[in-house]
Amino acid sequence: MVDNTYCSEALKLDDVMLDGNTWTPKKINVTVASALDNNTPTQLNLMETLGKRSRNSKYSKKHWLQEDLNENSKQFRANSVAPLLIRACKEAGFYVRIKGWEKEYSALKFACHRSRPFKSVS
Numbered sequence: 001m002v003d004n005t006y007c008s009e010a011l012k013l014d015d016v017m018l019d020g021n022t023w024t025p026k027k028i029n030v031t032v033a034s035a036l037d038n039n040t041p042t043q044l045n046l047m048e049t050l051g052k053r054s055r056n057s058k059y060s061k062k063h064w065l066q067e068d069l070n071e072n073s074k075q076f077r078a079n080s081v082a083p084l085l086i087r088a089c090k091e092a093g094f095y096v097r098i099k100g101w102e103k104e105y106s107a108l109k110f111a112c113h114r115s116r117p118f119k120s121v122s
Helices: 004-021 074-092
Strands: 029-035 038-045 094-102 107-117
Touching: 029 074, 074 094, 074 107
Parallel strands: none
Antiparallel strands: 029 038, 094 107
């Protein structure tokens, strides 16, 4: 028979792991252009946009990358656009990885790495 103390501690560990999966940062800031025809940089908090698609009538605001990021090829997205978003998430305290391009939504898809908080490696 398993010791009650062991079971109790194992359940606590499970709770800690579940809490880690629901951790949410308050801000993930990226620099974007102020408008399609205005390249003035402005900060966008991605947390205000996650889970909202521009095709959804409840959220129709669009955001534009700056002119120097005006290219839409697989290699450019992987080498130039993705690192900007990955770095912004790292600064917010967690690690994401690029999942790929979703043609249906014309969107670059990212996934949180098992919802683990980012830990800097020295």
